[in-house]
Amino acid sequence: MSNFDSFADFRMDNHVAIVTGGAQNIGEAIARTFSGAGAKVLIADLNGDKAEATAKQIEADTGNPVLGTACNVTVQKDIDDCVAKTVDAFGGISTLVNNVGWGRAYEDPLAVPAEEMVESFKLNTLAGMAMTAACRPYLLKAENATVTNSGSLVGTLPAFDFIAYSAAKAALNHLMLGLAHYFARQIRINTVLIGTVITPGYADAGLDEKAVEALSHPDNLTGRAGTPQDIANTFLWLASNAGSWMSGQTLQVSGGGKRVRLKPE
Numbered sequence: 001m002s003n004f005d006s007f008a009d010f011r012m013d014n015h016v017a018i019v020t021g022g023a024q025n026i027g028e029a030i031a032r033t034f035s036g037a038g039a040k041v042l043i044a045d046l047n048g049d050k051a052e053a054t055a056k057q058i059e060a061d062t063g064n065p066v067l068g069t070a071c072n073v074t075v076q077k078d079i080d081d082c083v084a085k086t087v088d089a090f091g092g093i094s095t096l097v098n099n100v101g102w103g104r105a106y107e108d109p110l111a112v113p114a115e116e117m118v119e120s121f122k123l124n125t126l127a128g129m130a131m132t133a134a135c136r137p138y139l140l141k142a143e144n145a146t147v148t149n150s151g152s153l154v155g156t157l158p159a160f161d162f163i164a165y166s167a168a169k170a171a172l173n174h175l176m177l178g179l180a181h182y183f184a185r186q187i188r189i190n191t192v193l194i195g196t197v198i199t200p201g202y203a204d205a206g207l208d209e210k211a212v213e214a215l216s217h218p219d220n221l222t223g224r225a226g227t228p229q230d231i232a233n234t235f236l237w238l239a240s241n242a243g244s245w246m247s248g249q250t251l252q253v254s255g256g257g258k259r260v261r262l263k264p265e
């Protein structure tokens with residue numbers, strides 16, 4: 001019988017987490033994984049009914065308290081209500097996951113209307129800033145306080161047919177890096193550059209079946225697309241004490257794949 005528990009640092013007992021966009025897919029996996037590690041979790045999602053149903057299911061799966069609430073992360077009043085609800089229910093906030101985000105494909109990057117660029121920044125960049133500001137007083141009182149963001153690989157690599165989303169995710173990386181430095185020694189802040197995780201969201205973004213099929217077989221080092229759990233495992237590491245030496249990082253989790261060859265192929 002071993003006296004050493006390799007998973008002890010990954011436990012999230014005594015943590016209270018808000019996961020935005022946690023009603024489905026990647027956010028749901030993050031909420032379930034934190035809950036399974038012992039955290040109390042509030043799922044804040046535009047789709048309040050689905051947030052509640054997902055919360056109920058996760059609570060049944062893990063035995064730890066999970067709440068779901070309707071919240072549009074681009075609306076300040078909704079953010080304030082969600083933070084107040086979390087503190088009322090669970091007594092504080094130690095862990096924020098800014099997971100909401102998405103965009104729309106355009107063939108010509110210069111055809112994207114300016115309003116859509118602005119909307120994309122509101123959803124993908126500014127919502128994370130507003131959530132962090134609203135949680136700040138509670139994070140500053142918590143042990144192992146963290147903000148972890150769902151960024152995207154296209155926030156660092158060119159994706160000209162997804163430019164509004166890419167530019168806003170790139171801005172998120174820089175914003176969060178700045179905040180990590182501002183909150184040094186108080187709040188650890190990291191952003192995960194997520195690669196291709198096939199979800200129904202791809203069809204909503206305007207990609208046809210053929211494009212989704214191609215994305216499902218990416219040319220990366222693992223030879224497969226990611227799963228929500230692949231991403232949630234990284235979030236658990238970063239948000240738990242296991243990640244306590246990690247801050248100010250933009251970390252690629254994508255199956256790997258950027259190649260440099262000295263000789264032409």
Ligand SMILES: NC(=O)c1ccc[n+]([C@@H]2O[C@H](COP(=O)([O-])OP(=O)(O)OC[C@H]3O[C@@H](n4cnc5c(N)ncnc54)[C@H](O)[C@@H]3O)[C@@H](O)[C@H]2O)c1
Nearest residue numbers: 021025026045046072073099100101150152194196197201
């Ligand atoms: N799926 C991928 O391949 C992939 C790749 C890179 C980055 N990401 C990022 O990961 C995150 C999650 O991706 P996903 O594929 O699970 O997304 P998804 O579209 O499946 O789920 C997003 C959730 O956010 C909610 N939501 C949307 N707008 C909201 C708002 N204004 N306020 C509150 N909730 C809102 C939706 O109701 C939904 O439940 C996003 O930030 C996305 O940009 C995903």
